Amino acid sequence: MSDNPSTPTLLDFIQRLPKAELHLHIEGTLEPELIFQLAQRNGIALPYASIDALRAAYQFEDLQSFLDLYYAGASVLITENDFYDMTMAYMRRAQQDGIVHAEIMFDPQTHTQRGVSIQTVFSGIARALREMRNTAGISSYLILSFLRHLSEEEAQTTLTAALALREQYADLWLAIGLDSAERGNPPEKFARVYARCKELGFRLTAHAGEEGPASYVRDALDLLQVERVDHGVRSEEDPALMQRLINDAIPLTVCPLSNLKLCVVDDMQQHNLARMLQQGALVTVNSDDPAYFGGYVADNYLACAEYLNLGRKELAELARNSLLASFLPANEKDHHLELLAAMLDQADLPDDMQ
Ligand code: HPA
Numbered sequence: 261m262s263d264n265p266s267t268p269t270l271l272d273f274i275q276r277l278p279k280a281e282l283h284l285h286i287e288g289t290l291e292p293e294l295i296f297q298l299a300q301r302n303g304i305a306l307p308y309a310s311i312d313a314l315r316a317a318y319q320f321e322d323l324q325s326f327l328d329l330y331y332a333g334a335s336v337l338i339t340e341n342d343f344y345d346m347t348m349a350y351m352r353r354a355q356q357d358g359i360v361h362a363e364i365m366f367d368p369q370t371h372t373q374r375g376v377s378i379q380t381v382f383s384g385i386a387r388a389l390r391e392m393r394n395t396a397g398i399s400s401y402l403i404l405s406f407l408r409h410l411s412e413e414e415a416q417t418t419l420t421a422a423l424a425l426r427e428q429y430a431d432l433w434l435a436i437g438l439d440s441a442e443r444g445n446p447p448e449k450f451a452r453v454y455a456r457c458k459e460l461g462f463r464l465t466a467h468a469g470e471e472g473p474a475s476y477v478r479d480a481l482d483l484l485q486v487e488r489v490d491h492g493v494r495s496e497e498d499p500a501l502m503q504r505l506i507n508d509a510i511p512l513t514v515c516p517l518s519n520l521k522l523c524v525v526d527d528m529q530q531h532n533l534a535r536m537l538q539q540g541a542l543v544t545v546n547s548d549d550p551a552y553f554g555g556y557v558a559d560n561y562l563a564c565a566e567y568l569n570l571g572r573k574e575l576a577e578l579a580r581n582s583l584l585a586s587f588l589p590a591n592e593k594d595h596h597l598e599l600l601a602a603m604l605d606q607a608d609l610p611d612d613m614q
Pocket residue numbers: 285288323330439440441442467470518548549
């Protein structure tokens with residue numbers, strides 16, 4: 261990418277677009293350097309000789325081959341400070357990319373299963389998010405995500421434990437998600453958990469249609485009552501479903517570099533993001549697990565520009581979609597949308613903005 265002389269300018273334009281990141285697993289932001297640092301701090305032996313050796317292992321053939329390394333990487337997180345350091349590193353990086361608001365998924369079960377308390381997890385992540393809100397003006401929400409390869413009962417137990425902390429983290433924790441191995445773990449497995457969460461007033465999202473079929477997207481909408489779908493790229497396989505997503509303006513939080521790394525698409529040119537955008541779907545661009553997939557949010561926008569021929573107009577539309585698809589209240593959305601419009605007014609717009 262650095263061979264292209266226009267890249268710095270386009271990257272600068274992308275980074276200056278006020279935008280939200282809506283699909284980001286905080287455990288997926290642990291860079292190999294930080295994994296090694298935390299392992300050393302906590303006296304944990306890693307099965308890799310060096311940072312480079314760990315990074316070299318990031319060659320995935322599907323979602324499960326990634327998840328195995330992702331859970332192993334997360335095992336270095338022990339103390340409140342570890343969760344704080346990880347979250348601060350991500351937020352500083354997001355600031356560089358022009359993120360004005362982040363909706364961040366975290367997987368408590370990944371940690372409670374190892375004996376780390378749910379309070380430690382919440383506390384470290386929240387301390388960093390509040391600090392960045394106060395010092396950098398970047399807002400954020402937390403999406404507590406259940407691991408779908410575990411049982412419904414384990415999700416219910418996790419929810420009950422988290423609810424004891426709800427008041428303490430009411431400024432951040434307002435949504436529920438569902439992640440991990442999709443195939444064989446359909447939405448219906450968590451219908452009762454989601455019904456309970458809806459009753460409790462949480463905003464709802466779930467991964468669907470990443471590796472799983474389009475029917476999982478439909479079931480996430482009908483059985484889980486989600487407002488937003490994480491990934492959802494396989495929705496196109498069912499034209500009636502696609503039309504419903506467009507008509508009802510249901511956001512898809514798409515992660516192009518993730519899809520490439522996990523072989524959901526064979527190459528970037530074949531990604532359906534641009535096609536869905538042109539059809540009128542409310543698609544957004546996000547980084548998923550940036551430390552593992554080779555790029556943060558601006559890298560994902562840049563890949564779309566480069567391989568899907570998106571111009572500045574479309575990139576701005578994606579940024580606008582990210583604000584519209586966020587769980588922010590209307591007045592805060594409007595504020596960011598006005599700043600986006602002002603930035604576009606001032607930008608030295610090339611022909612493709614006409
Ligand atoms: O891309 C993903 N899909 C499912 N589960 C995940 N957990 C972290 N990243 C992912």
